[in-house]
Amino acid sequence: MRKIWIPAVFLAFLIVMWEVSTRLFNIESWILPAPSIILQEAVQSWTNYQHHISSTVVLTLSGFAIGVSIGLLIAVLLHVLPFVRQMVYPVLLLSQNIPIIVLAPLLVIWFGYGTLPKIIIITLVCFFPVTIATLDGFRQTNRELVHYMKMAGASKQQMFTKLELPHALPSIFSGLKISATYSVMGAVISEWLGASKGIGVYMTLASSSFRTDRVFVAILLVILLCFILFGAIILIERFVLRWQYVKGENR
The missing domain is CATH 1.20.5 (Single alpha-helices involved in coiled-coils or other helix-helix interfaces)
Incomplete structure (x- = not known):
């Protein structure tokens, strides 16, 4: 407590x-504006921004799910195929040096103002933390246990599913928690590209009309969404890794 x-x-x-x-x-x-003014505006203007929240939530969860799936898939491929890791890993590092806000206009030119460029932006900010954390988790597998399973005649598939993947789960959840906060940020940035609704749109309209209190309301909504998604992942982590938490409490 x-x-x-x-x-x-x-x-x-x-x-x-x-x-x-x-x-x-x-x-x-x-x-x-004072916090009391921001709170008052948040309560009074609920009907003005509630539909923006649902739009951002749907966009965030969709991009987060796709980004996490791609991140896990890339991590597994790079781990299982070392020669692919040597080729692709430096490219992944370079991709993270390109600011999303710079890449966003190109995505609009290539894919238009629909949902696809927004999903791509969220995917780009989500997949990398998951990929790196998962790869680190695979590398941290106990070498003695690996040697023991090889001595026992375990196949590569058994080695991965029974040893390497379970050992990597704590690292995977660490990557998921980072990606969760990035996904909300990515959704808001993507909505600046020309969406018709969303927290990013609400924030842009409030800023252009000098309604600073509404800008802070939008910021508060982003923070709340981050906390909710982050907390949901922590609950899932506690359920999946409950044996680890029980072990920690008994120490």
């Missing part, structure tokens, strides 16, 4: 200081 309360109290302190500062220094709300 202490791990939860300490950051919660600190966050509450920052919010109070924010509220007091805006009132003490008479900061205009269009420059920096």
Whole structure:
């Protein structure tokens, strides 16, 4: 419980200081609205942005699922085929040096303003953390157990399914948690390309009309979506790796 309360109290302190500062220094709300104004706007404007939330959620989950699937597939291929890893791995590293915001206009030119370029953007930001984390998990497999299974006559398939994959699960979930936060960010960025609805669209409209309070509402929604998706993955991780958590609690 202490791990939860300490950051919660600190966050509450920052919010109070924010509220007091805006009132003490008479900061205009269009420059920096107080938390109370943001909360009031979030409640009163619910009907204006609720459809934007559902659009972003669908886009996020679709891109996240595709990105994770591609990331896991690439990791397995690179692990099973070392010669492919030597060729492809440097290209993967180079791909992450290209800013998504720069690549986005090209995707619009190539694929138009539909859903496809948005899914591609989310996929690009999601697959890499999963691929790298999974590969690291495979590399960290206990060498003594590998030697033991080889001595026992285990096939490569048995080695992978019975030993390497279970050992890599903690690393895989670490990659999933990173990709979860990236997927929401990728969805919002992709909606800036010309979508008709979504949190990114709501944020753009609020910014262009100098409704800073609504911009902060959009930021708050993004944070909440990240927390919800992150928390869902943690719950799944605790269920799948419950043996590891039980072991940790007994220490």
